[in-house]
Amino acid sequence: xxxYTLRRLASAVPTLFIIVTVAFFLVRFAPGGPFDMEQPVAxxxxxxxxxxxxxxxxxxxxxxxxxxxxxxxxxxxxxSALDFTVGEMLMRGLPYSISLGFGALILAVFGGVTxxxxxxxxxxxxxxxxxxxxxxxxxxxPNFVVGPLLQLVFGLMLGxxxxxxxxxxxxxxxxxxxxxxxxxxxAVIARLTRGAMIEALRADHIRTLRANGLSNSIIxxxxxxxxxxxxxxxxxxxxxxxxxxxxxxxxxxxxxxxxAYFVDGALNRDYTLVMGTVxxxxxxxxxxxxxxxxxxxxxxxxxxxx
Amino acid sequence: MNKSWQSLTGYLRVGxxxxxxxxxxxxxxxxxxxxxxxxxxxxxxLDQHQTSIDVEANILRDLYDxxxxxxxxxxxxxAAAASWSISPDGKVYTFKLRENxxxxxxxxxxxxxFVFSFRRMLDPQTAARYAAxxxxxxxxxxxxxGELPPAELGVKAIDDKTLExxxxxxxxxxxxxxxxxxALPLHQASVEKYGKDFVRPxxxxxxxxxxxxxxxxxxxxxxxxxxxxxxxxxxxxxxxMFYPTEDSAAAVRRFMAGELDTNYQFPIDQLNFLKQxxxxxxxxxxxxxxxxxxxxVQKPPFNDPRVxxxxxxxxxxxxxxxxxxxxxxxxxxxxxxPGLQNYTPPEIAAAGETQLDREDxxxxxxxxxxxxxxxxxxxxxxxxxxxxxxxxxxxxxxDMWKSVLGAExxxxxxxxxxxxxxxxxxxxxxxxxxxxxxDYADPxxxxxxxxxxxxxxxxxxxKNPDYDALLKKSDETGDQxxxxxxxxxxxxxxxxxxxxxxxxxxxxxxxxxxxxxxxxDNVQNVHRSRYISIAP
Numbered sequence: 001x002x003x004y005t006l007r008r009l010a011s012a013v014p015t016l017f018i019i020v021t022v023a024f025f026l027v028r029f030a031p032g033g034p035f036d037m038e039q040p041v042a043x044x045x046x047x048x049x050x051x052x053x054x055x056x057x058x059x060x061x062x063x064x065x066x067x068x069x070x071x072x073x074x075x076x077x078x079x080s081a082l083d084f085t086v087g088e089m090l091m092r093g094l095p096y097s098i099s100l101g102f103g104a105l106i107l108a109v110f111g112g113v114t115x116x117x118x119x120x121x122x123x124x125x126x127x128x129x130x131x132x133x134x135x136x137x138x139x140x141x142p143n144f145v146v147g148p149l150l151q152l153v154f155g156l157m158l159g160x161x162x163x164x165x166x167x168x169x170x171x172x173x174x175x176x177x178x179x180x181x182x183x184x185x186x187a188v189i190a191r192l193t194r195g196a197m198i199e200a201l202r203a204d205h206i207r208t209l210r211a212n213g214l215s216n217s218i219i220x221x222x223x224x225x226x227x228x229x230x231x232x233x234x235x236x237x238x239x240x241x242x243x244x245x246x247x248x249x250x251x252x253x254x255x256x257x258x259x260a261y262f263v264d265g266a267l268n269r270d271y272t273l274v275m276g277t278v279x280x281x282x283x284x285x286x287x288x289x290x291x292x293x294x295x296x297x298x299x300x301x302x303x304x305x306x
Numbered sequence: 307m308n309k310s311w312q313s314l315t316g317y318l319r320v321g322x323x324x325x326x327x328x329x330x331x332x333x334x335x336x337x338x339x340x341x342x343x344x345x346x347x348x349x350x351x352l353d354q355h356q357t358s359i360d361v362e363a364n365i366l367r368d369l370y371d372x373x374x375x376x377x378x379x380x381x382x383x384x385a386a387a388a389s390w391s392i393s394p395d396g397k398v399y400t401f402k403l404r405e406n407x408x409x410x411x412x413x414x415x416x417x418x419x420f421v422f423s424f425r426r427m428l429d430p431q432t433a434a435r436y437a438a439x440x441x442x443x444x445x446x447x448x449x450x451x452g453e454l455p456p457a458e459l460g461v462k463a464i465d466d467k468t469l470e471x472x473x474x475x476x477x478x479x480x481x482x483x484x485x486x487x488x489a490l491p492l493h494q495a496s497v498e499k500y501g502k503d504f505v506r507p508x509x510x511x512x513x514x515x516x517x518x519x520x521x522x523x524x525x526x527x528x529x530x531x532x533x534x535x536x537x538x539x540x541x542x543x544x545x546x547m548f549y550p551t552e553d554s555a556a557a558v559r560r561f562m563a564g565e566l567d568t569n570y571q572f573p574i575d576q577l578n579f580l581k582q583x584x585x586x587x588x589x590x591x592x593x594x595x596x597x598x599x600x601x602x603v604q605k606p607p608f609n610d611p612r613v614x615x616x617x618x619x620x621x622x623x624x625x626x627x628x629x630x631x632x633x634x635x636x637x638x639x640x641x642x643x644p645g646l647q648n649y650t651p652p653e654i655a656a657a658g659e660t661q662l663d664r665e666d667x668x669x670x671x672x673x674x675x676x677x678x679x680x681x682x683x684x685x686x687x688x689x690x691x692x693x694x695x696x697x698x699x700x701x702x703x704x705d706m707w708k709s710v711l712g713a714e715x716x717x718x719x720x721x722x723x724x725x726x727x728x729x730x731x732x733x734x735x736x737x738x739x740x741x742x743x744x745d746y747a748d749p750x751x752x753x754x755x756x757x758x759x760x761x762x763x764x765x766x767x768x769k770n771p772d773y774d775a776l777l778k779k780s781d782e783t784g785d786q787x788x789x790x791x792x793x794x795x796x797x798x799x800x801x802x803x804x805x806x807x808x809x810x811x812x813x814x815x816x817x818x819x820x821x822x823x824x825x826x827d828n829v830q831n832v833h834r835s836r837y838i839s840i841a842p
Contacts, residue, residue: 032723035435038741039358040730040762042438044451052433081523082351083505092523151559163560165549166525251553254560256524269723 001297005290012286016279020070023278024063027271034079034269053079066275075279076272080264086276090258094280096166097245097257103178105235105242108185113231115186116193117224123198131190138187147180147252164254177253181246185238189231196227225299232299236292240284339840341543344551344561344569344817348524352505354490355427355434360743360831363487364570365548368529368835369512370490373401373420373469374481378837380747380828382485386415386513387469396476396784397444401469408534409493410517417463419513423492424471425449425456436488439745442477476784479748485830486745515541515836524550529835542824542839561817567840568825568833569817574695577632580817587820590634590813591827594643594744596752597635597699599688599737599807600729600765607684608736611803612675617686617737618807619668620710621703622661627810630698634815638808640801641756642749645829649749649790652798665710672711684713690739691725699809700739729765740765741812747830749793753777756800768805 035041035049050056054065069076075086084092119131154176155163167173200206200223209219245259258277265273297303349362357366367375375385384390387401407415427434428449441447444460460472473480483489492504493511500509510518515537516529527548531541551557554571558580561569572580572588580588601608601617608614623637639657642649656664669678677684688704690696697719704715720728729738742763744751754760757777758769776796783789814831824837 030724031720032725032727034723036723036727036730037358038722038726039743039745040726041435042441043761044447045433045435045437048430048433048437048450049435052431080350081348082356083353083502084523089523148556148559151556155563156559159563163563163565164556165560165565166522252556254525254549254551254553254556256522260524267721267723 001294005294008290008293009286015286016282019278019282020067020275021063023275024066025059027266027269027274028059030266030269032269034271036269053077066272070279075276078270078273080268080270080273086272089261089273090276090280093245093256093258093261096255097250097259098243099169100174100177100181100249100255100257101239101243101245103174104181104185105239107178107182108189108238108242109231109235111182112186112189113193113224113228115190117197117220117227119190119194120197120201120227121220128194132194135187135190138183139191142248143180143184143246144248144252146183147177147249150176150180151252164252166255177249177255180253181242181249185242188234188238192231192234193227196230197223200224200227229296229300232292232295236288237285240281240288244281244284338544339542340545340547341822341835341838341840342547342549342565342567343835344557344566344571345527345548346550346554346557346569346571347552348550349527352510352518352521353502354423354488354492355432355436357487358435361550361570364833365527365529366487366490367832368514368516368546369510369518370487370514371407372484372486372490374484375834376485376828376830376832378824378826378828378834380826380830380832382481386420386491390481396478397473399471399473399480400464401471403467403469404536405467406536407513408536409511409513410532410534411493411496411511412534413493413495413511414466415491415513416466417469418466419491419494420469421461421463422494422497423490424461425459426492426497427488428459429456434488436486436745439483439486439488442473442475442480442483444472444474446474475781477781478784478786478789479746479750482746482748515834516546519545526550537836541836543835546835558817561819564819566817567819567822570815572815572817574632574634574815577634577815584817587818589816589818589825589827591816591829591831592636592644592811593814593829593831594645594747594751595742595812596638596641596643597739597741597809597812598638598641599703599809600740601737601805601807602735603766603768603803603805605734605736607675607677607682610675612671613677613684614804614807616668616671616675616711617707618804619656619664619671620706621807621809622706623810624661625706626699626702630702631695631810631812634813635810636813638811640797641806641808642752642797643744643811643829646747646749648786650794651749652794652801654801668710677711677713679712684711685736686713686715687718687736688715688739689718689720689725689728689735689737691722692719693722696739703809730762732767737807738765740806749790749797750777750780753793753796753800756805766805768803770799770803773799773803 035046054062078084078086078089081089115131119128122128151163154161161176162173165173206219206223209222245257247259247263250257250259261273262277265277345361345364347361349365351357354366371385373385373387374382377383386403386407388404390399390401392399403415403417409415426432427440428437428446430450430452437450445454445458448454449456449459462470464470491513496509496511497504503509507518507521515532515535517532519530520528529546531544551569555573557569558572560566601614603609627635627637639654640651642651672678676682688700690700700717704717707713707715742755755763756768756773757764758774773796776792780789780792783792818825821841823839825833
């Protein structure tokens with residue numbers, strides 16, 4: 001198991017290298033640069049700026065330079081947040097995104113699995129239809145609608161919760177963004193769980209349990225174990241997406257996370273910020289996929305990693 | 307499962323403790339006045355030499371006092387300087403600093419702090435984005451090019467409280483320039499001690515009404531009253547919280563819920579709704595900015611002034627201002643926005659006519675130029691950078707050109723960086739959208755857009771030696787009235803050629819709670835928190 005984990009992590013290095021290389025050159029192909037603005041800078045100033053950021057060097061040299069610094073853990077200075085390095089920005093923003101993302105993940109898993117199981121156990125009943133209707137709505141309504149709706153209802157109309165800001169991590173500030181972030185995931189998980197659970201309940205070993213007269217709760221526990229497998233494999237990328245922040249939710253609720261870094265970085269031609277975000281995202285996806293594979297082994301006795 | 311439960315309860319516990327702690331803080335607070343200010347975005351920097359946008363200026367103008375500054379109505383007033391004199395040849399400015407001027411750490415504000423700041427600004431190593439704004443200072447350009455050492459810059463400390471600035475040539479708008487956020491002083495000792503990190507809370511020493519207390523990027527910036535400020539007794543708020551309200555629609559909801567006292571920017575398409583709902587809390591005021599369409603004057607048919615005039619006359623600017631921009635704009639028939647002091651702009655005939663008259667003229671002109679129905683087809687591509695207002699404007703203008711001139715109009719949009727890089731790299735185009743926000747309140751700051759040696763922002767590639775000569779002459783004219791007359795003549799010449807088609811002057815958009823006083827509309831769009839007071 002340990003050897004398997006180490007091997008998986010080692011094999012991620014060439015993957016990361018390819019991702020970094022492709023991203024580095026792709027972002028440079030975009031027209032315009034970090035210093036093109038509505039209020040343009042003077043030619044002499046542009047020269048000074050390019051020199052200050054080593055953008056006057058040949059591109060391949062810049063690439064080697066970036067790789068060298070990356071290996072040492074230096075993600076370079078940001079072009080859009082001038083007082084900070086990309087490393088500092090990520091270290092500052094990630095705790096907010098991770099904390100919010102984990103809250104949403106837990107909510108999504110608990111809510112989604114519970115709803116899915118309830119729906120599966122009462123297949124084709126009123127509770128099944130209502131759960132699935134809510135889940136379909138949850139998947140289809142985009143979060144740029146859900147976010148403002150929550151703000152309007154709970155913030156403006158009922159005056160129960162603050163509409164935005166982190167508020168120093170105050171729980172009241174987290175409730176709305178966590179719900180808005182969790183809802184679509186919860187809906188997907190509910191649908192996945194329901195489908196897998198219905199299938200699991202029809203499996204041979206469950207039928208044997210039932211034939212032996214075991215109690216309903218034991219049967220559900222056994223069925224759930226098998227039914228969770230598709231949910232777990234979905235959770236890998238979903239968790240990576242949640243903890244690295246959502247552009248829409250973080251903007252609407254003014255959360256200082258890293259969600260907007262990728263889009264803002266790309267629009268601002270903040271080359272180093274885009275690269276830093278790519279490295280971070282790739283890292284999270286690698287780690288979460290690994291966790292998923294390890295969980296598989298724990299849940300499914302047929303899967304073994306030697 | 308068990309693990310998840312633990313982390314969930316842990317998460318809840320942390321939240322609960324935080325909630326209690328915040329609650330305790332709120333109840334424990336006394337009559338401290340906090341001004342919660344929505345600032346439309348995060349500053350990219352708090353370094354006055356890297357700054358380039360208004361969001362930064364709003365914060366920097368609270369932290370620092372330049373030699374001169376704008377008051378609540380946008381008038382230039384003495385700030386760190388108590389008085390000044392200008393030599394008869396208009397080239398040497400001598401400033402007397404306030405005797406009681408102090409930094410937030412108690413150090414006296416010295417002339418050498420200004421010298422240090424100006425030198426750092428023009429040092430090529432600093433790579434200051436707005437360095438070129440200060441090229442009127444003697445040797446500034448050469449220093450910024452690395453041809454002379456920063457010590458050769460024409461800024462000298464005569465003694466601790468006397469600063470002398472020598473210019474290359476008389477620059478009548480120089481005092482206006484000094485109000486810009488890039489002309490703010492620096493506390494030399496702390497910049498030398500902390501280097502690039504002098505902007506961090508705890509390190510930053512400032513001489514304005516407030517000092518930096520907290521900076522949590524994308525969350526808030528907290529500045530607190532500076533007890534060492536010369537006018538501290540008149541500063542009525544103790545704390546200003548700047549919130550980076552980038553999502554302006556969400557900011558409107560936060561303002562309506564009472565989470566913000568003022569907010570900068572709101573979605574233009576909500577203007578009517580907001581006016582109904584919030585009445586006088588919605589503030590729109592013209593400021594120093596213009597939206598225009600540059601025509602490619604080197605390319606047929608746009609090289610023909612008749613075509614350019616026809617295109618201009620066919621645009622219903624009242625429609626643009628009222629409908630497309632929802633009333634948050636004023637029709638523009640010339641380059642300089644209203645509100646420039648001492649300036650009498652030239653009469654533009656079209657401005658006083660009805661749209662029907664203008665359209666008739668447009669049809670005549672385009673016919674005489676040989677384009678339109680029955681003649682050569684008039685094909686036009688409008689390039690603009692992607693955003694809703696630009697798209698709506700381009701769609702409306704395309705429709706006007708189609709219906710009035712029978713033109714075939716296509717639209718092409720790209721993101722802002724690509725758009726301006728394309729224009730600045732002299733890419734081929736027919737009509738290109740551009741905008742300009744004045745850096746200082748002087749007609750020159752708008753008319754220079756048409757100078758033939760303006761390599762970056764003369765997108766039309768307009769070349770007129772007579773126009774260049776007039777602007778040069780205005781720079782050399784010390785007498786303010788005579789200079790303004792020359793600039794007015796220059797603008798008349800520019801509009802006769804009309805290489806760019808002015809569309810509208812944008813309005814600044816603010817939401818101001820009735821609790822707030824001292825937030826005056828002004829064309830500079832400068833609102834320093836030191837003039838704000840907040841009713842409980």
